[in-house]
Amino acid sequence: MARVVDYIVQNVVGDKVKKYRLEQKLSQKDLAARLETYAIYICRGSISRIENHERTVTDYELRAIAKALRVSIYDLYEDDGFIPGNKEI
Numbered sequence: 001m002a003r004v005v006d007y008i009v010q011n012v013v014g015d016k017v018k019k020y021r022l023e024q025k026l027s028q029k030d031l032a033a034r035l036e037t038y039a040i041y042i043c044r045g046s047i048s049r050i051e052n053h054e055r056t057v058t059d060y061e062l063r064a065i066a067k068a069l070r071v072s073i074y075d076l077y078e079d080d081g082f083i084p085g086n087k088e089i
Contacts, residue, residue: 009053013062013076018051020069020076034068035061 021031028047035042040061042050049055057065066073 010056011050011053012078013057013065014051014053015078016076017047017065017069020071021051024069026069031065031068035064038064038067040064 021028026034028044028051031047032042032044042061046055050057062073062076066076069076
């Protein structure tokens with residue numbers, strides 16, 4: 001199933017996914033392999049598209065990405081003070 005939404009930016013976590021991946025010296029292929037251990041199958045090309053904000057990220061994918069990168073889900077959000085569920089945005 002294609003995850004195409006009619007927005008210019010498809011997600012808000014792409015920059016942080018890339019940041020933490022590079023900090024851990026992981027290639028996109030390495031991250032894809034880690035995700036497979038959580039039964040999440042995102043190919044290297046799709047990880048590139050996530051990092052470039054060209055692909056949406058589902059909630060279960062986000063949870064697995066956080067686990068694979070060994071960070072909190074909240075760490076993947078931009079530094080704009082956004083916290084999911086927080087009405088003071």
